[in-house]
Amino acid sequence: MMIPEINNQPEKTQINILKSLYPFLKKHKRLILLASFCLLFSTILTSIQPLLLRSAIDNYIVPSDYPGLVRLSLIFLLLIAGSFLFNYAGTITSFLLAQRTIIDLRFAMFKKLLTLSVAFMGKTPLGVLITRTTNDTENLNELMSSGALQLINNIILLISTVVFLLFLNAKLTVVVLFLLPVVIALIIYFSKTLRQAYLISRNNLTRINIYMQENLSGISLIKVFSRKELNTKFFKQIASDYKQSMYNALRKDIMFRQLINFSSYISQIAVILYGGYMVMTGETTIGTIPAFLAYLTHFYNPLRDLGERFNIIQNAAASMTKIATILDNDDTVPEIDQPVKTEIQGNISFEKVCFRYDTQWVLKEVSFDIQKGEKIAIVGPTGAGKSTIMNLLLRFYDFEKGCIKIDGVDIRDYELKHLRSNMAIVLQDVFIFKDTIRNNITMGNKDISDEAIIKAAKHLNAWDFILNQPRGLDSELTVEGTNLSHGQKQLLTFVRTLVHNPKILLLDEATSSVDTQTEKLIQQGIEKLMHGRTSIVIAHRLSTIINSDRIFVIEKGVLAETGSHHELLKKRGLYYQLYSIQFAQKIEQNI
Amino acid sequence: MKRVIGYIRENKKQYSLILIVLLLVDIAQLGIPLVVRSAINNISQIQEMNQLVVDAAWLLFFALIVVSGRYIYGAMLRNLALSFDYQNQTALYEKYLQLPDSFFHTHEIGDLMSRLSHDTLSIRRFMIMGLISAIDIIFMGIASLVMMIYLSPQLSLIAVLPLIILIFITRYVSKHIFGIFKKIQQTFGSITSSVRETLVGMKVIRTFTRENYYFQRFSDLCSSYLKINMNLAKLMGVFHPSIAMLISLTTLIVYLIGGKLVIDNVITLGNMIAFSQYIQTLSWPMMAFGFVVNLYQRANISMKRIEEILQTPSAFALQKIKLKPSIEVHNICFKNLTFSYPETQKTVLKNISLNVNKNEIVALTGLTGSGKTTLISLLLRFWENPPDTIYLDKINIETIELDYYRKFFSYVSQDSFLFSTTIKENITFGKPDATMEEILEASRLAELHNDIEIFDKGYDTLIGERGVTLSGGQKQRLSLARALLVKAPVLILDDPLSAVDPETEEKIVANIKKYLKENSSICLMISHKISSLAWADQIVVLANGNILEKGNHDQLIQQDGYYAYLYNKQFLDGWKELNDDS
Numbered sequence A: 001m002m003i004p005e006i007n008n009q010p011e012k013t014q015i016n017i018l019k020s021l022y023p024f025l026k027k028h029k030r031l032i033l034l035a036s037f038c039l040l041f042s043t044i045l046t047s048i049q050p051l052l053l054r055s056a057i058d059n060y061i062v063p064s065d066y067p068g069l070v071r072l073s074l075i076f077l078l079l080i081a082g083s084f085l086f087n088y089a090g091t092i093t094s095f096l097l098a099q100r101t102i103i104d105l106r107f108a109m110f111k112k113l114l115t116l117s118v119a120f121m122g123k124t125p126l127g128v129l130i131t132r133t134t135n136d137t138e139n140l141n142e143l144m145s146s147g148a149l150q151l152i153n154n155i156i157l158l159i160s161t162v163v164f165l166l167f168l169n170a171k172l173t174v175v176v177l178f179l180l181p182v183v184i185a186l187i188i189y190f191s192k193t194l195r196q197a198y199l200i201s202r203n204n205l206t207r208i209n210i211y212m213q214e215n216l217s218g219i220s221l222i223k224v225f226s227r228k229e230l231n232t233k234f235f236k237q238i239a240s241d242y243k244q245s246m247y248n249a250l251r252k253d254i255m256f257r258q259l260i261n262f263s264s265y266i267s268q269i270a271v272i273l274y275g276g277y278m279v280m281t282g283e284t285t286i287g288t289i290p291a292f293l294a295y296l297t298h299f300y301n302p303l304r305d306l307g308e309r310f311n312i313i314q315n316a317a318a319s320m321t322k323i324a325t326i327l328d329n330d331d332t333v334p335e336i337d338q339p340v341k342t343e344i345q346g347n348i349s350f351e352k353v354c355f356r357y358d359t360q361w362v363l364k365e366v367s368f369d370i371q372k373g374e375k376i377a378i379v380g381p382t383g384a385g386k387s388t389i390m391n392l393l394l395r396f397y398d399f400e401k402g403c404i405k406i407d408g409v410d411i412r413d414y415e416l417k418h419l420r421s422n423m424a425i426v427l428q429d430v431f432i433f434k435d436t437i438r439n440n441i442t443m444g445n446k447d448i449s450d451e452a453i454i455k456a457a458k459h460l461n462a463w464d465f466i467l468n469q470p471r472g473l474d475s476e477l478t479v480e481g482t483n484l485s486h487g488q489k490q491l492l493t494f495v496r497t498l499v500h501n502p503k504i505l506l507l508d509e510a511t512s513s514v515d516t517q518t519e520k521l522i523q524q525g526i527e528k529l530m531h532g533r534t535s536i537v538i539a540h541r542l543s544t545i546i547n548s549d550r551i552f553v554i555e556k557g558v559l560a561e562t563g564s565h566h567e568l569l570k571k572r573g574l575y576y577q578l579y580s581i582q583f584a585q586k587i588e589q590n591i
Numbered sequence B: 001m002k003r004v005i006g007y008i009r010e011n012k013k014q015y016s017l018i019l020i021v022l023l024l025v026d027i028a029q030l031g032i033p034l035v036v037r038s039a040i041n042n043i044s045q046i047q048e049m050n051q052l053v054v055d056a057a058w059l060l061f062f063a064l065i066v067v068s069g070r071y072i073y074g075a076m077l078r079n080l081a082l083s084f085d086y087q088n089q090t091a092l093y094e095k096y097l098q099l100p101d102s103f104f105h106t107h108e109i110g111d112l113m114s115r116l117s118h119d120t121l122s123i124r125r126f127m128i129m130g131l132i133s134a135i136d137i138i139f140m141g142i143a144s145l146v147m148m149i150y151l152s153p154q155l156s157l158i159a160v161l162p163l164i165i166l167i168f169i170t171r172y173v174s175k176h177i178f179g180i181f182k183k184i185q186q187t188f189g190s191i192t193s194s195v196r197e198t199l200v201g202m203k204v205i206r207t208f209t210r211e212n213y214y215f216q217r218f219s220d221l222c223s224s225y226l227k228i229n230m231n232l233a234k235l236m237g238v239f240h241p242s243i244a245m246l247i248s249l250t251t252l253i254v255y256l257i258g259g260k261l262v263i264d265n266v267i268t269l270g271n272m273i274a275f276s277q278y279i280q281t282l283s284w285p286m287m288a289f290g291f292v293v294n295l296y297q298r299a300n301i302s303m304k305r306i307e308e309i310l311q312t313p314s315a316f317a318l319q320k321i322k323l324k325p326s327i328e329v330h331n332i333c334f335k336n337l338t339f340s341y342p343e344t345q346k347t348v349l350k351n352i353s354l355n356v357n358k359n360e361i362v363a364l365t366g367l368t369g370s371g372k373t374t375l376i377s378l379l380l381r382f383w384e385n386p387p388d389t390i391y392l393d394k395i396n397i398e399t400i401e402l403d404y405y406r407k408f409f410s411y412v413s414q415d416s417f418l419f420s421t422t423i424k425e426n427i428t429f430g431k432p433d434a435t436m437e438e439i440l441e442a443s444r445l446a447e448l449h450n451d452i453e454i455f456d457k458g459y460d461t462l463i464g465e466r467g468v469t470l471s472g473g474q475k476q477r478l479s480l481a482r483a484l485l486v487k488a489p490v491l492i493l494d495d496p497l498s499a500v501d502p503e504t505e506e507k508i509v510a511n512i513k514k515y516l517k518e519n520s521s522i523c524l525m526i527s528h529k530i531s532s533l534a535w536a537d538q539i540v541v542l543a544n545g546n547i548l549e550k551g552n553h554d555q556l557i558q559q560d561g562y563y564a565y566l567y568n569k570q571f572l573d574g575w576k577e578l579n580d581d582s
């Protein structure tokens, strides 16, 4: 197993975080307004407080007017209460805004994942997709709740301060602001490098997730194949890459903040030197200097705060860029504008279907017709393209040439959901959810009654083992069904398929892990349950398909032979060869 | 938080250095207002430019100390925090590899991942910002308090009142916040798990068009995540503003009472103003206090979640004797093995006794769920076997060191799990430095080579998540090649040919026979197919956890039991028909 690698090049299309977030924010315009309003008011009410205090000294304490002081205190109290309320409301609303936005974003991500093509999902490591939906959205959450709005507040404060400064003394203001271009340059420079630094550390976090995901999924193999040491070494390498890149980002971040800090001090020095000079030459009064210094903090505090948020913003921007690449991905199964939703009977036809996953043709001009109600078997060597036929029927992939029709309609013209819900498949790989047995069978479909489950389970010889579980249908299965035997899992997926009552039944090696006795019983069960419906069965154990109406022999992507079992045996072709290998020769060997 | 304290202790020197720099910075910061005051005095009284330049130079000096000091301790702190992260992550990883299989049946992988990638984050935050703020609070807080008491003891007494309220509020908040954070981290873990499960089971979900249901499950989790976060918001929404309010309130009291004192000529106006300035200085530590409480609780929860894993006993933690005896592998023996899975009632294996000698091939068969996989999982020590039941070379396996023991085995699992890397890397999984010849040999033995040759990139083909770009049979053969490459003395095959066509199966069986002869191994193979069973030295039929039949092909045919039934169904019927037809 390799160490996962991710390209650290910055994405070509620089994604504007606000633009990407806009669709999620625009739903909450009112909330945004309310939150900004509250926060702004609480800032205003807080900043009025010093004025009142000055008036307390000048107007009441110095002239010894105690009742006046008490009156003023009452006003002050009101002010405090007001700012508390606005502060509270502002915090809550901005939190709510953040949560709502992020939950929408998560939903959008999840929905996207549910529609992205199987080809894309196969190519993208699970760890990547998991990180995008969880850690990356969480980063945005932080941006929003720890005050994207305070940012606006800060900017307002910044601008008003400059106005005040200009009002106080224009000349001095110019001297103070001579550093502004430097500060802006700093912001631009660091914004770029920091974004890149955070992107790399995000990527390294993703690598950790990819690696963990796989290691934990295949953990028993790591144990048996004595890979503990090597894999630990690899993991340490990734973790240390992450550490290094994160340190790089954080170090630059703090450097940026201190540089801003430093320019604030330089401005103070400038005020003292130049201001002092102006006072000495009589150009201005001494009172201007303390006032200027006071306003300077008003100027640099929000800037510094901007720096604080910078970290979060850059981090979030890096995440948003990653999220957007998934949200903007349109590698989904295409549907036509007015899809067909007519009832499906179960006639299937392949017309010179060609298909390839990459460069090699996997299916080459495959043509056949299946009538409604026919029982078809597909056999052939491994890797011949049998499962691929199922993949095409279910539109996990779309064929390149030729045409696949169901009831005479191109399958691409059907509504995807409609098409799939009329077919049901037992996939070659079983998958069990960490859920109850019942939910694993119904897949959460409340319309499927327990009677239907029991009936199907009994026919498929699965009812006994279900009853044997501690709580019957309500028994909880563990992660990926690890507390069942493999054959039991396969039986369960079989039941799952049949209770969905499909028009077309697809079985891809559905009984490969089941013993012969159970298999025989299952076959009888299917006969009863699926009577009169189309079924396509892939099987290597030829004994299971002898009773099919027709057998298709696929070899190297070509439909080599078709016919009933007896017809094919008579032909003495590939089927005969497969069949006799399975039976005759060994008999000779062993008897 | 024991680990945190331990870590700080370990890095005492660095943390002391940080503390010193921090104090230096704080002192420099306290010095700055003094310089400014002197500068203003200069301007207003002495009016000498030279003096002013000296003041400016001092200011620059202090500023440089502050800025560079902050950078230095900031960078050090971050480095230390990230190293702690790294320690936690690797500790978790190594622990995961040692935990028993049962652990992974009950813990979802998504949640385990989030402990490593998400929980470490809140710990890091505390290590960077929490620690510093805590020290700052203490330092600045004490300094301001001392100055306040010095200025006016009476006023201090009153001004401290709201602080007491703060303590109560903090108490209340931290009590509730703990539970909230715990739920937040847990729910985040569940969200991660839900996403992962949905992604792994995506094909199933799509074929049954149950996207809505799984979206619903996900959205329920997200909604409860939102709800808990809003509970947090409500708490924090009160907490932070009330601290701000308390500070304002204190100022108000100082003005109201202090104003009275000034009017009554008890204290001077200057003292009162200075006093209120110190309250402002105190306000930062008070604000930070809430922040630190928040950070601390979050880190505390995350640390607990990590420690919970680290404290889970490893597999075979109770094993006292850990020997590395020399083993030739000439015998494997099960003695009266009875087993049920932990925390279940059902006995899965009942009184199994089985003896396997060198160069022997044992085939296991039996009904679905009869305990075949369980038997070999016990041999591979995925589960703890009952005492004195399994022996390797007459040595009780419980006395053998686990990693050493497993080196004698090679294994094809029933689900043929593959890693999302190249074919080559998958084959060499058990022996990363294998030569190309070895790879080709293993691949040919598994009848995989011809398939791979067709691929554009051959052995360097990437096979996608869990091998999705391979056909079922190719996956199985790849996992077989992986097992054959290591040439371990004991080969364990759990239904390795279930997805392979008869023709290929026949070839592989012949190859395996040859391989076993050349490498003089013991082989345990599970299968439902007679074609894979018939040639074994011992065929064992399991039923319901019991050994139903045992013997070679001929013996079992004569017994006319389950094996004979299999034989009839799978062979004779077909054979007869073949003869009838031709």
Ligand SMILES: Nc1ncnc2c1ncn2[C@@H]1O[C@H](COP(=O)(O)OP(=O)(O)OP(=O)(O)O)[C@@H](O)[C@H]1O
Residues within 6 Å of the ligand: A122, A357, A358, A362, A380, A381, A382, A383, A384, A385, A386, A387, A388, A389, A428, B468, B469, B470, B471, B472, B473, B474, B499
């Ligand atoms: N998602 C995919 N991407 C690329 N190639 C694929 C993909 N799925 C299958 N293939 C390739 O296409 C060929 C046919 O695969 P398919 O799964 O249809 O075989 P199969 O007949 O079902 O074989 P088996 O009996 O082993 O399951 C194989 O060579 C396989 O490697």
Ligand SMILES: Nc1ncnc2c1ncn2[C@@H]1O[C@H](COP(=O)(O)OP(=O)(O)OP(=O)(O)O)[C@@H](O)[C@H]1O
Residues within 6 Å of the ligand: A482, A483, A484, A485, A486, A487, A488, A513, A515, B105, B341, B344, B348, B366, B367, B368, B369, B370, B371, B372, B373, B374, B375, B414
């Ligand atoms: N982790 C587990 N916890 C609890 N019960 C389990 C666990 N694993 C398996 N079982 C149960 O133990 C019994 C034996 O399972 P096992 O996997 O050994 O069967 P098997 O003989 O390998 O069957 P198959 O041929 O289907 O693979 C089954 O009834 C199964 O439900």
Ligand SMILES: [Mg+2]
Residues within 6 Å of the ligand: A386, A387, A388, A428, A508, B471, B472, B473
């Ligand atoms: Mg297949």
Ligand SMILES: [Mg+2]
Residues within 6 Å of the ligand: A485, A486, A487, B372, B373, B374, B414, B494
């Ligand atoms: Mg099994």
